[in-house]
Amino acid sequence: MTETSHDGACHCGAVRFTVRLARGLATAARCDCSFCRMRGAVALTAAAITFHQGRESLTLYQFGSRTARHFFCPTCGIYTHHERRFPQGQLAVNAACLAGVSPFDFTELPVSDGRAHPSDNDGKDRIAGVLRFTPAG
Template sequence: MTEIRQGGCHCGAVRFRFTMPDEPLIRRCNCTICAMKGIVMLDVPKTDVEITAGKDALSTYTFGSGVAKHHFCSNCGIHVLQELRSEPANCAVSLASIDGMSIYDLPETQVFDGQNHPADTGDYNYIGVLKFERHQR
């Protein structure tokens, strides 16, 4: 069964929807920008993502090779998605911007080695996991 999910930025100016992959790939990345943003990403085929509101509010940041495009709301600054250098047919949706989802629902999140990017090294590696454990009250 196809599951359509929606999400958006903090101020609500940008909204999007996408088809949830059957086997979602959720990860963090240790590249310079992702590490600073602390983002958790859900990889989705580009053809399955649609900006439904606020396309004009989106700004784009790129650096280095210029291939990855980091899209964020120009009003509230929240990163909502990025076009991936490692997987050009996919984009990464910020899990925190998906309605009804939280990064704190994930006990473990794989960390992709973006500092040693596969486009540069030929190796697609994960370097570890980040864990979240709830305190017992």
């Protein structure tokens, strides 16, 4: 898979960015940790994010070990991206923020076992299951 670039924004447009995905959309996944279960976003591994607008206004949220850094637009509340806990600092972006990409474009998504996080589990990254979307009709 080759690297792709995508323009992205939060819902209200206050935060705008371009993201480089080293493996395109192939890294799409969900997680079953307490935070990701509630957030429900499809995350894509990013090689780099360049902000064009709104970076300085992003709100940071951290919990648990306070290693991962989750960023949100303070106006519309949309999660735009995060720096992962494992591998530490790796970037991930919310697929729903990317122009022309929908979370429903992914018919099967691996779900990482975030309840048994690799940082707490000798670096073992496990899959908890697979989330499937089947369009009606």
